[in-house]
Amino acid sequence: MIVEILAIGTELLLGQIVNSNAMHIGDRLADAGLDHFQQTVVGDNEARIAAAITAACRRADAVIITGGLGPTKDDLTREAIARAAGVDMVFDEDQAGRLRERWERSGRIMPESNLQQAEHPDGCSLIANPKGTAPGVRCKIDDTWVFALPGVPAEMLPMLDEKVIPFLRGSDASVVASRLLRTWGDTESAIGERLGDLYDASTNPTIAFLASGGEIKIRITAKAATREEALALIAPIEATVRERIGKRIFGVDDDTVELVVLRMLEDHGWTLGTAESATGGLVAGRITSVPGASRVFRGSIVAYATEVKESLLGVSADVVAEHGVVSEPVAVAMADGAREQLGADVVVAVTGSAGPDPQDRPVGTVVVSVVTPEGSQVRTLSLPGDRERVRTFASTAALQLLRMSLQGIAWGSR
Amino acid sequence: MIVEILAIGTELLLGQIVNSNAMHIGDRLADAGLDHFQQTVVGDNEARIAAAITAACRRADAVIITGGLGPTKDDLTREAIARAAGVDMVFDEDQAGRLRERWERSGRIMPESNLQQAEHPDGCSLIANPKGTAPGVRCKIDDTWVFALPGVPAEMLPMLDEKVIPFLRGSDASVVASRLLRTWGDTESAIGERLGDLYDASTNPTIAFLASGGEIKIRITAKAATREEALALIAPIEATVRERIGKRIFGVDDDTVELVVLRMLEDHGWTLGTAESATGGLVAGRITSVPGASRVFRGSIVAYATEVKESLLGVSADVVAEHGVVSEPVAVAMADGAREQLGADVVVAVTGSAGPDPQDRPVGTVVVSVVTPEGSQVRTLSLPGDRERVRTFASTAALQLLRMSLQGIAWGSR
Numbered sequence: 001m002i003v004e005i006l007a008i009g010t011e012l013l014l015g016q017i018v019n020s021n022a023m024h025i026g027d028r029l030a031d032a033g034l035d036h037f038q039q040t041v042v043g044d045n046e047a048r049i050a051a052a053i054t055a056a057c058r059r060a061d062a063v064i065i066t067g068g069l070g071p072t073k074d075d076l077t078r079e080a081i082a083r084a085a086g087v088d089m090v091f092d093e094d095q096a097g098r099l100r101e102r103w104e105r106s107g108r109i110m111p112e113s114n115l116q117q118a119e120h121p122d123g124c125s126l127i128a129n130p131k132g133t134a135p136g137v138r139c140k141i142d143d144t145w146v147f148a149l150p151g152v153p154a155e156m157l158p159m160l161d162e163k164v165i166p167f168l169r170g171s172d173a174s175v176v177a178s179r180l181l182r183t184w185g186d187t188e189s190a191i192g193e194r195l196g197d198l199y200d201a202s203t204n205p206t207i208a209f210l211a212s213g214g215e216i217k218i219r220i221t222a223k224a225a226t227r228e229e230a231l232a233l234i235a236p237i238e239a240t241v242r243e244r245i246g247k248r249i250f251g252v253d254d255d256t257v258e259l260v261v262l263r264m265l266e267d268h269g270w271t272l273g274t275a276e277s278a279t280g281g282l283v284a285g286r287i288t289s290v291p292g293a294s295r296v297f298r299g300s301i302v303a304y305a306t307e308v309k310e311s312l313l314g315v316s317a318d319v320v321a322e323h324g325v326v327s328e329p330v331a332v333a334m335a336d337g338a339r340e341q342l343g344a345d346v347v348v349a350v351t352g353s354a355g356p357d358p359q360d361r362p363v364g365t366v367v368v369s370v371v372t373p374e375g376s377q378v379r380t381l382s383l384p385g386d387r388e389r390v391r392t393f394a395s396t397a398a399l400q401l402l403r404m405s406l407q408g409i410a411w412g413s414r
Numbered sequence: 415m416i417v418e419i420l421a422i423g424t425e426l427l428l429g430q431i432v433n434s435n436a437m438h439i440g441d442r443l444a445d446a447g448l449d450h451f452q453q454t455v456v457g458d459n460e461a462r463i464a465a466a467i468t469a470a471c472r473r474a475d476a477v478i479i480t481g482g483l484g485p486t487k488d489d490l491t492r493e494a495i496a497r498a499a500g501v502d503m504v505f506d507e508d509q510a511g512r513l514r515e516r517w518e519r520s521g522r523i524m525p526e527s528n529l530q531q532a533e534h535p536d537g538c539s540l541i542a543n544p545k546g547t548a549p550g551v552r553c554k555i556d557d558t559w560v561f562a563l564p565g566v567p568a569e570m571l572p573m574l575d576e577k578v579i580p581f582l583r584g585s586d587a588s589v590v591a592s593r594l595l596r597t598w599g600d601t602e603s604a605i606g607e608r609l610g611d612l613y614d615a616s617t618n619p620t621i622a623f624l625a626s627g628g629e630i631k632i633r634i635t636a637k638a639a640t641r642e643e644a645l646a647l648i649a650p651i652e653a654t655v656r657e658r659i660g661k662r663i664f665g666v667d668d669d670t671v672e673l674v675v676l677r678m679l680e681d682h683g684w685t686l687g688t689a690e691s692a693t694g695g696l697v698a699g700r701i702t703s704v705p706g707a708s709r710v711f712r713g714s715i716v717a718y719a720t721e722v723k724e725s726l727l728g729v730s731a732d733v734v735a736e737h738g739v740v741s742e743p744v745a746v747a748m749a750d751g752a753r754e755q756l757g758a759d760v761v762v763a764v765t766g767s768a769g770p771d772p773q774d775r776p777v778g779t780v781v782v783s784v785v786t787p788e789g790s791q792v793r794t795l796s797l798p799g800d801r802e803r804v805r806t807f808a809s810t811a812a813l814q815l816l817r818m819s820l821q822g823i824a825w826g827s828r
Contacts, residue, residue, distance in 0.1 A: 015441025027429025041453035072606035192486035193525040280702025281695030288694025300716035
């Protein structure tokens with residue numbers, strides 16, 4: 001069972017939005033053990049959409065289309081499917097009734113253009129959309145199943161998970177399982193070299209390397225009749241990788257560093273706070289993205305202005321004058337001040353120069369300090385890139401150094 | 415001049431990362447007035463990459479490939495180009511020297527696997543990579559120019575902007591210009607209906623609608639011999655759109671709401687602070703993403719734990735007991751407390767229930783309060799979606815309501 005993804009939308013070609021749907025669908029296909037070798041994007045043009053559907057149907061057993069089902073006149077996916085399948089469009093009175101009812105329930109008057117969402121290619125089935133007005137479409141073109149889902153991710157994903165994937169799984173029994181080992185603190189080529197022999201020897205499982213957001217990830221993927229058999233193929237390779245990479249591996253699969261840190265804090269019975277300048281709340285934002293963060297996280301003081309560092313965090317004006325705001329003594333004082341103000345057991349503090357103009361120190365200079373009931377550490381980093389990269393990498397470094405402190409690893413020993 | 419984008423990487427198919435490169439390249443191609451109708455993604459498989467190159471060369475005058483140029487063994491783009499072009503691979507001593515030099519300068523020993531980056535298809539030119547070790551490649555297959563760039567965005571983008579786009583522009587003189595009008599507070603179908611006649615009548619300029627991150631964007635795009643002529647075609651359409659949509663339009667093109675808000679605050683001569691609970695620092699994080707935010711932004715108090723709301727923001731325990739933490743009186747008290755603690759003229763405060771478990775009020779309930787030297791407003795919102803969406807939409811709503819307050823628009827008058 002080979003599945004292709006076809007995303008529709010001129011906004012994708014013009015670079016106004018990123019194709020996150022393809023990412024989510026790819027992830028679900030991999031989990032379901034369905035082969036997936038190609039993705040395509042075309043714009044809001046009926047002839048080009050129809051041609052892309054025809055081409056994908058030639059290569060694949062199923063095609064999942066996203067986008068172009070909305071109520072405006074540039075939504076052309078339904079018409080393009082009809083063209084590729086060589087059928088007419090039909091108007092569905094039941095669906096029109098459901099649309100009118102939905103708008104009435106929300107107490108608003110339905111713009112008539114929404115009735116476009118009650119038309120579909122003749123002979124297809126509709127897929128209910130519990131989160132929005134545009135139903136999905138399923139039909140067969142020659143021997144290929146074609147699914148069309150809305151482009152809004154929050155509407156598309158439940159329909160994918162509840163209707164499309166189970167339907168496709170019905171016709172393919174093999175399973176792909178994978179383990180993602182997440183590392184921090186080494187370059188991609190150093191990791192690749194240390195594992196080169198495993199890479200050469202591997203066919204099932206396969207190994208892949210991926211650098212993103214400051215992390216290097218190692219993915220081990222195996223295919224077998226059952227998930228258990230696939231995981232059994234992965235286990236010995238994972239053991240060898242762990243032997244060679246050691247403590248640089250901080251998590252597996254969806255273990256983000258924020259999740260790992262919150263788990264460790266819960267195990268210690270410690271609460272957490274942050275004190276942020278250059279990262280401007282990003283570290284707190286990442287920590288609070290984890291459901292249940294409130295069990296551990298007290299809050300953050302974002303002291304962006306120097307006066308706020310002094311008035312709220314108690315950083316002395318003399319220390320600022322002597323060392324500058326981007327300095328180890330200031331980071332340590334920020335951590336101490338936030339610990340007291342927030343009543344937290346552990347605090348991670350970040351100060352730095354994110355650019356575009358250097359502030360006190362060259363752009364990319366970032367100082368991280370962590371204080372726990374067992375001691376404190378501080379380090380000055382020099383991070384590459386523009387403002388956005390420096391801030392992202394600084395928040396990752398802050399969370400990783402916090403993780404190492406909680407594991408009792410000295411920062412100098414990497 | 416028709417340009418296609420081909421992204422290489424099994425990590426893209428497996429849904430481990432999003433194809434942000436295609437978005438950035440699409441944006442640059444649109445600005446340069448180069449036609450772009452299709453994007454493709456294939457995995458790290460030499461035969462499939464070569465087939466995708468051959469297919470794209472049939473449809474397009476130029477193909478921009480990203481990814482697969484790294485130092486590990488799953489980097490196969492160079493080999494696939496050689497296969498599609500029917501040429502051999504050659505080893506480039508000069509490039510090998512540059513690689514060795516680069517590693518020496520950084521004081522590290524080069525893993526030998528990096529020498530893979532000194533090989534390239536015979537007859538191609540190399541494109542210098544100032545930010546990394548993998549050079550790009552340019553060659554011609556039949557009548558189509560093929561460019562291969564690294565997958566790391568920070569390396570790819572300067573090479574695209576400085577080498578690839580100017581090269582392609584040399585052979586196409588027409589210009590596409592566009593204006594993106596950004597709105598908040600109306601549904602996509604309501605906007606689409608209000609502008610339906612403009613959409614029907616439009617061929618050059620064209621109009622498109624796009625919903626993302628809580629905003630509805632209206633893009634007007636025109637093609638002409640010069641940028642000035644294209645903008646002159648856009649102007650009357652933009653005037654009509656503005657007449658009909660009015661104050662719901664808050665910005666143009668790259669005017670994010672955070673940028674618009676900071677500009678307004680500078681005009682008023684006011685400083686800003688935030689007090690956040692459910693958004694956990696996201697509002698502060700978005701504000702500080704703007705270069706120069708320090709001219710206006712004092713800082714934030716992220717009071718995640720209820721005790722911190724009381725101790726640091728002075729929210730009275732009685733108010734919390736009577737109204738609950740997700741309530742208008744608490745949001746107002748948070749704003750007042752942060753204003754005093756941060757010494758800010760204006761504060762936006764957010765409290766809410768982001769889920770997955772309801773906290774005090776149903777998931778999605780979010781209260782925003784804004785206080786300025788001229789008065790204060792508060793509103794309770796009911797936002798859809800899961801934790802991530804509620805937090806994102808809450809931070810957008812907080813910034814948009816802040817923008818309306820700064821414009822003197824009453825929140826009830828939408």
